[in-house]
Amino acid sequence: MPLSATTALAREVIVPCSRDTPALTRAESESLLAQIPKWTLSPDGTTLLRSCVLPDFASAYALVERIAALAEAADHHPDIAFGWGYVRLKLQTHSIGGLHRNDFIMAARIETLPH
Amino acid sequence: MPLSATTALAREVIVPCSRDTPALTRAESESLLAQIPKWTLSPDGTTLLRSCVLPDFASAYALVERIAALAEAADHHPDIAFGWGYVRLKLQTHSIGGLHRNDFIMAARIETLPH
Numbered sequence: 522m523p524l525s526a527t528t529a530l531a532r533e534v535i536v537p538c539s540r541d542t543p544a545l546t547r548a549e550s551e552s553l554l555a556q557i558p559k560w561t562l563s564p565d566g567t568t569l570l571r572s573c574v575l576p577d578f579a580s581a582y583a584l585v586e587r588i589a590a591l592a593e594a595a596d597h598h599p600d601i602a603f604g605w606g607y608v609r610l611k612l613q614t615h616s617i618g619g620l621h622r623n624d625f626i627m628a629a630r631i632e633t634l635p636h
Numbered sequence: 637m638p639l640s641a642t643t644a645l646a647r648e649v650i651v652p653c654s655r656d657t658p659a660l661t662r663a664e665s666e667s668l669l670a671q672i673p674k675w676t677l678s679p680d681g682t683t684l685l686r687s688c689v690l691p692d693f694a695s696a697y698a699l700v701e702r703i704a705a706l707a708e709a710a711d712h713h714p715d716i717a718f719g720w721g722y723v724r725l726k727l728q729t730h731s732i733g734g735l736h737r738n739d740f741i742m743a744a745r746i747e748t749l750p751h
Contacts, residue, residue, distance in 0.1 A: 578713045582704045589697045598693045604715035
């Protein structure tokens with residue numbers, strides 16, 4: 522069975538990235554966004570955004586737990602906001618002040634979690 | 637040994653609260669704030685705010701875990717934002733669109749956690 526585009530992206534390797542690495546252009550980001558259709562770009566194009574609606578606090582926290590474990594395993598950490606019934610995520614490679622392919626890989630891995 | 641003001645507040649009971657319960661006035665909130673000096677009021681006076689600086693993602697998440705457990709036990713849930721090196725908290729009684737003594741009790745309980 523062929524992999525979905527999201528799963529294929531999720532399986533890519535997150536590579537070390539120096540401050541000199543150029544951030545993706547908006548066109549490159551928009552093209553990668555097709556593989557993670559539930560994510561959007563921030564208006565300035567520097568950040569990936571995702572909102573999840575959940576039935577209560579416990580479900581939101583259960584999702585946060587899984588995302589935190591993924592983040593630690595990959596050593597690539599989203600900014601996470603959550604509370605009763607929601608989780609909101611931001612991904613950016615802070616050292617380059619913008620988006621790297623690593624951010625899209627993390628986003629795709631988050632999509633592979635049950636939620 | 638006498639209890640600190642924060643610990644005394646943390647030991648109070650969180651009571652059920654209906655939509656008719658009036659929110660605290662700004663003067664009442666400012667007076668209670670003396671018992672949780674690391675918290676501030678939002679400019680509109682409807683929300684308690686707290687920022688914590690931590691050494692990394694794992695420490696931030698460890699604090700979030702403890703806060704989430706407290707919140708579920710009390711059935712009173714903050715809005716939590718966290719990432720690498722920080723946790724930011726907001727407390728409000730959403731059903732009354734402002735602050736209730738319960739929010740100050742939750743804030744005091746969070747202060748009793750190790751962090």
